[in-house]
Amino acid sequence: MRSLSLLILIYDAIADETFVPRTLVETDDIPLNGEDSTDAGAALVKSGAYAELRQAAQTTSATLELRANAALTYLLEGDLTTADIVLSHLARWCRTKWNKTLPDNDEIAWLHAPCGAVKKNLFWTLETRETHFQLWDLQEEIMDTYKARLRAALRGVGTSEGKALSVYDVGLGDAVCKHRTLQEQIQNPCSPTMHGSAATTLKVEDAYLDLLRRGLTNFLHADWQNMDWRPYLEEEGLTHDAKACSVQELSHVPPAQACEQPWGPAWRAAGVSGLASGKEGEEAERQRRRFQTTLAVADLVHLEVVVDTILTDNVKGDFMEAGVFRGGACIMLRGLLAAKRDVHRRVYVADSFAGIPPPRRAIEDVSTGKVLDPELDPTFDWVDRFVAGEDLVRYNFRRYGLLDDRVRFLRGFFNESLPPVFGSTSTERPVTINNAPTLALLRIDADAYDGVLDALEGAYHRLSPGGFVIIDDWHLGGARAAVHAFRRRFSIKGPIRSSPSDLVLTCSTDLTAVASCATGRALLAQSKAYTVTVLPHVAYWRKGWDEPGP
Ligand SMILES: *[C@@H]1O[C@H](CO)[C@@H](O)[C@H](O)[C@H]1NC(C)=O
Ligand SMILES: *[C@@H]1O[C@H](CO)[C@@H](O)[C@H](O)[C@H]1NC(C)=O
Numbered sequence: 001m002r003s004l005s006l007l008i009l010i011y012d013a014i015a016d017e018t019f020v021p022r023t024l025v026e027t028d029d030i031p032l033n034g035e036d037s038t039d040a041g042a043a044l045v046k047s048g049a050y051a052e053l054r055q056a057a058q059t060t061s062a063t064l065e066l067r068a069n070a071a072l073t074y075l076l077e078g079d080l081t082t083a084d085i086v087l088s089h090l091a092r093w094c095r096t097k098w099n100k101t102l103p104d105n106d107e108i109a110w111l112h113a114p115c116g117a118v119k120k121n122l123f124w125t126l127e128t129r130e131t132h133f134q135l136w137d138l139q140e141e142i143m144d145t146y147k148a149r150l151r152a153a154l155r156g157v158g159t160s161e162g163k164a165l166s167v168y169d170v171g172l173g174d175a176v177c178k179h180r181t182l183q184e185q186i187q188n189p190c191s192p193t194m195h196g197s198a199a200t201t202l203k204v205e206d207a208y209l210d211l212l213r214r215g216l217t218n219f220l221h222a223d224w225q226n227m228d229w230r231p232y233l234e235e236e237g238l239t240h241d242a243k244a245c246s247v248q249e250l251s252h253v254p255p256a257q258a259c260e261q262p263w264g265p266a267w268r269a270a271g272v273s274g275l276a277s278g279k280e281g282e283e284a285e286r287q288r289r290r291f292q293t294t295l296a297v298a299d300l301v302h303l304e305v306v307v308d309t310i311l312t313d314n315v316k317g318d319f320m321e322a323g324v325f326r327g328g329a330c331i332m333l334r335g336l337l338a339a340k341r342d343v344h345r346r347v348y349v350a351d352s353f354a355g356i357p358p359p360r361r362a363i364e365d366v367s368t369g370k371v372l373d374p375e376l377d378p379t380f381d382w383v384d385r386f387v388a389g390e391d392l393v394r395y396n397f398r399r400y401g402l403l404d405d406r407v408r409f410l411r412g413f414f415n416e417s418l419p420p421v422f423g424s425t426s427t428e429r430p431v432t433i434n435n436a437p438t439l440a441l442l443r444i445d446a447d448a449y450d451g452v453l454d455a456l457e458g459a460y461h462r463l464s465p466g467g468f469v470i471i472d473d474w475h476l477g478g479a480r481a482a483v484h485a486f487r488r489r490f491s492i493k494g495p496i497r498s499s500p501s502d503l504v505l506t507c508s509t510d511l512t513a514v515a516s517c518a519t520g521r522a523l524l525a526q527s528k529a530y531t532v533t534v535l536p537h538v539a540y541w542r543k544g545w546d547e548p549g550p
Contacts, residue, residue, distance in 0.1 A: 041069035087122040218291035265298035293328020317440035320348035322455035327393035350410040355385030377478025418458025449478030474539035499538035
């Protein structure tokens, strides 16, 4: 508390008029939830009019959501220090207002959207400042809050929700929701045409990629069957007929409309690796095998946005995924290159093809050098090691007609498979290789501390400036710890951003409209969009143009 006030003082002293959000950090009486302002700055965040928004937020009558949105702009610019100061202040105000300590488990505070957004943004700031990655590993609290929030959301969608945005809501500055293939959802999420716009798109390229996404995520052959939230749906009288939507039924009769899951950014294959789905039997087993990626549609669209940026900016290099499971993301990357008529770049498919190995080294806190609790990396005792053999991955590539000599398989644990190809920056074993490939995109889906760190040590030095690193498992403590350790070691400062993925339930901003139809309500129930407690699964950063390249 003392150090915070001191920071605010110093901050005010050095600040200039255009930049300093004086009232953001000084006002004690903040009007709440601006009913008078229709969008309280959300549109300004989305349109990138940060200066205008900060100006608007500097009056004493500025609402909390306007201030929260203004604070978010600092975060989006990578100015974590200012973001931290402003957000801490707003969070302190929220805490006083609700007579609670943050972080806490107070439903009202959590549910109040402006305070929720403040908290989410503050947590993101802390997370990306390296030291607080344990904050989130409070599973029970998270689940309780999640459920409470879900129930409240189902009761009164839109009525108590403000419009303050969190860093998760904006992600890539809306690039995913603005994407051509998701446009239609924005208009009316409950319209019968919400399954998308591939047929009306003008470009064959878009239609092909849209179809590829529908195939890889098994949308083509799956229907509503994610039962995770059934108890909460039932509590709200929102049951749907599970039997009619079961896999067995669907193979014989045309599914009822109610079984049809809406196509959109939140869609992902159910069952994940299969072990967690709780379904048994041969049919369930077949069902599990029908998808090639566990990524949500938004993740795949994000991948396209990233690839487009790489091509537009002419960032040199190939693409690699380290940790591929059934190969879906790599197939998507090869398909993207084909659709965009790139004739040179390769896709490296790096995997042990034997699942996640047991932990090899201790996790260290990058600030103190202290060894952390191995349980910080939840993968250490996972029963499911996400095993998929190389044969299966090749088979999947072939089925999409995308296996050629531009797809290169790198078999082995990353600490052993990457150094002979790329060299290594590992301090223990630095290796240089002549003519090592250059990368423009490094996607890491290794789940565990060892794998993520090995992949970064083995390939980041070959990433071109302006290239992208995508971390699939930001929600896992071990993956975050590895990222922080590596970034600290090489003084990497570029802001880490969240990819709009499983936290994006719909591209509609009108939640009342979403809740006006059964599929929309089911989507709300399934989505993590309401939670303020779960970190996004996917985060990314862009390698600085001034960082050393290959
Ligand atoms: C919460 O704080 C307000 C003033 O800050 C006070 O009036 C109120 O009594 C407090 N409520 C509780 C439950 O302590
Ligand atoms: C590489 O990692 C694997 C899996 O963690 C481990 O079994 C192996 O011993 C490591 N190899 C070297 C050379 O460190």
